[in-house]
Amino acid sequence: MIETIDRADRPLIEARRITFGYGAEMVLEDVTLTIEPRDFLAIIGPNGGGKTTLVKILLGLLRPWSGEVVWNRPVRPGRMGYVPQFSTFDKGFPLRVSDVVLMGRMSRRNLLRPYSRQDRAAVAAVLERLGLTALADEHVREISGGQLQRVLIARAVVADPEVLFLDEPTASIDAESRGALTGLLEELNRRIPVVVITHDVTGLAPLVRRIACVNRRLVCHEGSELDAHTLEEAYGGPVELITHGAVPGVAQRILHRH
Amino acid sequence: MPGFFDALSYEFMRNAVFAGLLAAVLCGVVGPFVVVKRLAFLSDGLSHAAFGGMGVCFYLHLDPLLGAMAVALLCAVGLGLVDTETIRSYDALIGVFWAVGLAVGIVFVYKTPGYAPNLMTYLFGNILLVSRHEIGVLLVLAVSVFLILGLFWKGIVAVAFDEVFARVQGVPVRLLMTLLLTMIALTVVLLIQVVGIILVVALLTIPPLIGLMLRSDLRGVLALSTAIGVAITLGGLGLSYACDLPSGPAIILLGAFLLFAVYAGRKLRGGALRSLPALRRE
Numbered sequence: 175m176i177e178t179i180d181r182a183d184r185p186l187i188e189a190r191r192i193t194f195g196y197g198a199e200m201v202l203e204d205v206t207l208t209i210e211p212r213d214f215l216a217i218i219g220p221n222g223g224g225k226t227t228l229v230k231i232l233l234g235l236l237r238p239w240s241g242e243v244v245w246n247r248p249v250r251p252g253r254m255g256y257v258p259q260f261s262t263f264d265k266g267f268p269l270r271v272s273d274v275v276l277m278g279r280m281s282r283r284n285l286l287r288p289y290s291r292q293d294r295a296a297v298a299a300v301l302e303r304l305g306l307t308a309l310a311d312e313h314v315r316e317i318s319g320g321q322l323q324r325v326l327i328a329r330a331v332v333a334d335p336e337v338l339f340l341d342e343p344t345a346s347i348d349a350e351s352r353g354a355l356t357g358l359l360e361e362l363n364r365r366i367p368v369v370v371i372t373h374d375v376t377g378l379a380p381l382v383r384r385i386a387c388v389n390r391r392l393v394c395h396e397g398s399e400l401d402a403h404t405l406e407e408a409y410g411g412p413v414e415l416i417t418h419g420a421v422p423g424v425a426q427r428i429l430h431r432h
Numbered sequence: 433m434p435g436f437f438d439a440l441s442y443e444f445m446r447n448a449v450f451a452g453l454l455a456a457v458l459c460g461v462v463g464p465f466v467v468v469k470r471l472a473f474l475s476d477g478l479s480h481a482a483f484g485g486m487g488v489c490f491y492l493h494l495d496p497l498l499g500a501m502a503v504a505l506l507c508a509v510g511l512g513l514v515d516t517e518t519i520r521s522y523d524a525l526i527g528v529f530w531a532v533g534l535a536v537g538i539v540f541v542y543k544t545p546g547y548a549p550n551l552m553t554y555l556f557g558n559i560l561l562v563s564r565h566e567i568g569v570l571l572v573l574a575v576s577v578f579l580i581l582g583l584f585w586k587g588i589v590a591v592a593f594d595e596v597f598a599r600v601q602g603v604p605v606r607l608l609m610t611l612l613l614t615m616i617a618l619t620v621v622l623l624i625q626v627v628g629i630i631l632v633v634a635l636l637t638i639p640p641l642i643g644l645m646l647r648s649d650l651r652g653v654l655a656l657s658t659a660i661g662v663a664i665t666l667g668g669l670g671l672s673y674a675c676d677l678p679s680g681p682a683i684i685l686l687g688a689f690l691l692f693a694v695y696a697g698r699k700l701r702g703g704a705l706r707s708l709p710a711l712r713r714e
Contacts, residue, residue: 268649268653277597285603
């Protein structure tokens with residue numbers, strides 16, 4: 175199942191010359207990046223390289239020092255799927271798995287309305303899809319790390335998002351769940367762009383269309399051919415390299431080792 | 433406990449029961465948010481910051497309750513709107529409110545001609561000395577808190593649970609956070625005047641901790657902590673009457689005993705207190 179990116183379509187998101195830092199420390203410098211309508215973009219790079227920060231800027235959670243983020247098609251709030259890394263909330267908070275996933279159905283528009291039957295049906299469907307049905311009534315603190323990660327993915331996709339951002343979605347997921355996740359992402363990517371921060375490009379290789387390598391600067395990106403040298407510059411060590419050949423969408427895997 | 437019901441023929445005892453019930457319900461509903469958001473220090477800080485407003489009101493010959501409420505609102509809005517990227521620590525900011533409020537209060541009381549009231553007595557309200565007026569104020573507050581929570585439940589829970597995600601969903605995070613902090617602040621400041629800081633802190637923490645140990649959904653925690661607050665308030669007042677004990681401490685010690693019993697019960701059953709938010713620091 176290969177789909178080519180429709181070049182006529184304008185990018186959904188354009189980030190132009192983004193510079194950002196925390197305090198006085200610059201984290202991102204002059205980063206320009208587009209998200210295409212059918213993109214599957216993997217953002218890779220060393221820890222502390224600014225991957226998560228870049229995604230937060232794209233989502234509007236952080237305001238860049240300079241540069242701008244343009245959404246060419248307005249995506250309604252509540253339709254941006256976001257799977258953060260674990261630690262953004264307190265696991266001790268008294269909520270059940272289904273309560274957490276339900277929150278994905280909330281948006282500015284329906285803020286004052288109680289969750290509807292459709293909301294609950296959507297939650298049941300996505301829990302089923304991700305193999306979480308048995309855990310629906312469990313407290314979030316009682317479930318494992320991998321299960322929690324699937325819960326967060328369920329929360330992000332339950333509202334039928336128009337774009338999906340995932341921050342290290344495969345970090346603590348077992349092989350079986352990874353299969354379910356890959357299937358879900360592939361299906362979603364037929365309609366919407368997906369952006370994944372990951373250290374594990376191999377696991378998602380069949381899906382990834384473009385790779386952005388972030389280490390303060392955007393080291394490599396579409397157009398500039400990915401080569402081992404740039405990647406090693408980014409990571410400071412030998413890396414596994416995935417790139418596209420002349421045919422868009424056909425991923426070739428090149429393994430480089432010294 | 434027939435003696436206790438006889439005692440209800442006294443108005444002061446009826447008022448104490450009403451005030452205690454209202455305090456228990458307010459704390460039962462607001463307290464779980466204080467515990468899960470780790471804002472217990474807020475109640476302490478606010479109680480002292482409120483002196484600022486009360487001092488100004490003494491100087492201007494206004495009802496000190498108004499000053500206390502104004503300060504509560506000011507602090508809540510300040511905390512809700514402050515840029516968390518710039519101000520790193522809520523705790524430290526609350527400490528600033530604590531000191532500045534107290535300082536303002538002392539200055540104004542000092543400058544008030546003639547009789548200088550001892551503001552410190554306001555920290556230790558007595559549940560047996562509650563007036564009808566105060567019960568009216570608490571009733572209005574309780575109804576408002578229930579209306580706001582009912583209306584904004586979805587958003588407030590989302591913001592309390594995961595602010596980042598709520599922001600991505602387009603939820604007005606600052607507004608809802610300010611609303612939540614305002615409810616907490618008003619509850620704390622008004623209840624302190626009525627039942628005293630010690631009982632407020634106890635009711636804000638003990639019943640929610642028990643609720644969090646026994647229930648895993650927020651609604652359940654709120655319901656259970658309200659019920660427990662009501663139970664220990666009534667039980668404590670009864671105990672106080674029957675055994676001739678000071679009423680506030682009787683309520684608190686009963687609550688502490690219950691907390692210990694539930695904790696021990698969970699531990700003995702091998703039940704997990706794996707990650708009770710208030711007890712865990714990472």
